[in-house]
Amino acid sequence: MKRLYLSITQDIISDIKEGHYPVGTRLPCERELAKKLSVSRVTIREAQIALEAEGYIEKDRSGAFVKRRDISFVSELPEMSAFELTAARAVFEPEAAALAATNITDAGLEELRLLIQAMANSNPETDDSGEDVDKKFHLTIARLSGNAAVEHIIQTLWRIRNEVPQVSSVYAKVCRVDGAARTEEHAAILDALYRRDPPAARSAMRLHFDRLFQEMLTVTENDALEEIKRESRENRQKYLRVTQI
Structure with a gap:
């Protein structure tokens, strides 16, 4: 449909x-x-x-x-669903966080701390600044992983997230309703990085994607229900028009 x-x-x-x-x-x-x-x-x-x-x-x-x-x-990016992209991100980004935990510097930690502070001060219902900060946070971790191949893959995944319409539209809806949870989850990732704890950083990033996946399910289910209701209303109106001739 x-x-x-x-x-x-x-x-x-x-x-x-x-x-x-x-x-x-x-x-x-x-x-x-x-x-x-x-x-x-x-x-x-x-x-x-x-x-x-x-x-x-x-x-x-x-x-x-x-x-x-x-x-x-546009021609370079493959067509895919938001769920497929999220599954791929959930493979690569936790490993990037684990790598970053072994390589991160005090300057890198401060860079991430300032991004979380900006994320906490944004309002996902009224502006898009939180999404920009979210992107910077994830791409910064990819860079701090110290692995150029991992960084390139994650940059490409973020391009798909923002530039493939059927993906970006789902993410936009999720980001409008999950501001507080998103900030808390990123803070947990940063806490693991502060402790230079690779397993904890990997786990915190995975938990972030677990919650994101559940939010996406809720959003798409609600959209499907609304589409069914819209079609039902249209069919009802068509029936009434025909029967009243």
């Missing part, structure tokens, strides 16, 4: 390609697009996340603007 926001994403992409929204122009606001396309503002928001991930738009405080698209990165 194709998700509604993916259909809306394709509709907007078609409008962009046909010149209805030239490069540099501002897309209509969420409310206007929702009314035009007969969907909710939440669906428009999800579609914009996908459009941004695919390089069609860029967003700032004043709205979403059509950008000149660089397709080089």
